[in-house]
Amino acid sequence: MTFHGWQSARSTTRSYRSLVVSTAPTTDDRPVTVAEAKEHLRIVDFTDDDDYIAGLIDAARKWCEDYCERTFADCEYTVAFDDFPHVRIELPRPPLRLNASSSEATVSISYVDTGGTTQTLTWAESGTQDFRVDKDYTPGLAYPLYLETWPSTRIDDKAVQITYLAGYGSVAAIPQGVKHACKMLVSHWYTNREAADRAGMKDVPLGVYDLLAPFAWKQYA
Numbered sequence: 315m316t317f318h319g320w321q322s323a324r325s326t327t328r329s330y331r332s333l334v335v336s337t338a339p340t341t342d343d344r345p346v347t348v349a350e351a352k353e354h355l356r357i358v359d360f361t362d363d364d365d366y367i368a369g370l371i372d373a374a375r376k377w378c379e380d381y382c383e384r385t386f387a388d389c390e391y392t393v394a395f396d397d398f399p400h401v402r403i404e405l406p407r408p409p410l411r412l413n414a415s416s417s418e419a420t421v422s423i424s425y426v427d428t429g430g431t432t433q434t435l436t437w438a439e440s441g442t443q444d445f446r447v448d449k450d451y452t453p454g455l456a457y458p459l460y461l462e463t464w465p466s467t468r469i470d471d472k473a474v475q476i477t478y479l480a481g482y483g484s485v486a487a488i489p490q491g492v493k494h495a496c497k498m499l500v501s502h503w504y505t506n507r508e509a510a511d512r513a514g515m516k517d518v519p520l521g522v523y524d525l526l527a528p529f530a531w532k533q534y535a
Contacts (some may be wrong), residue, residue, distance in 0.1 A: 388481030412455025
């Protein structure tokens with residue numbers, strides 16, 4: 315594959331075949347705790363619905379992440395392509411998290427070479443760097459070393475798979491607007507346990523969209 319120079323990332327990316335969660339967030343990564351949600355609901359002394367509220371928090375986090383095309387609670391993804399995209403590869407669901415421990419701050423590329431053998435390329439914040447990573451671009455980018463190209467691959471389903479960590483690194487780092495949007499969703503779903511009547515009310519509180527607007531990202535190739 316020929317290297318065509320410093321073209322824009324938008325013109326040098328290709329849609330991925332699949333994006334799967336390799337390691338899901340834990341309950342400790344929830345943007346809002348059950349106690350915080352209950353304070354918002356003004357039911358601090360009522361405990362019967364704690365498990366139900368916890369489930370609503372998880373659903374609200376997922377809804378916000380899907381709407382924004384971002385990752386708020388730390389999550390490891392594997393994105394797959396049938397071949398190396400031209401030059402730069404966008405890593406979906408930003409932010410790309412590299413401010414973790416040295417063992418976590420890695421991006422790994424597994425690919426099947428033309429002979430059918432699986433090979434691995436690694437980028438580590440402190441260590442081996444077989445390719446380059448731009449963590450400051452949104453979304454994060456992976457691209458070859460200077461004046462080099464991606465290896466030739468056997469063109470097949472999911473011949474190239476990239477595994478990386480995304481998220482804000484800690485609950486404290488998640489923006490307050492996102493946290494409040496989660497609380498509003500939990501409150502709305504807790505109060506309206508059936509499907510909302512569109513003729514009489516919104517299925518999602520209007521303020522949620524306004525709170526999430528600064529974080530929305532839906533411009534993948």
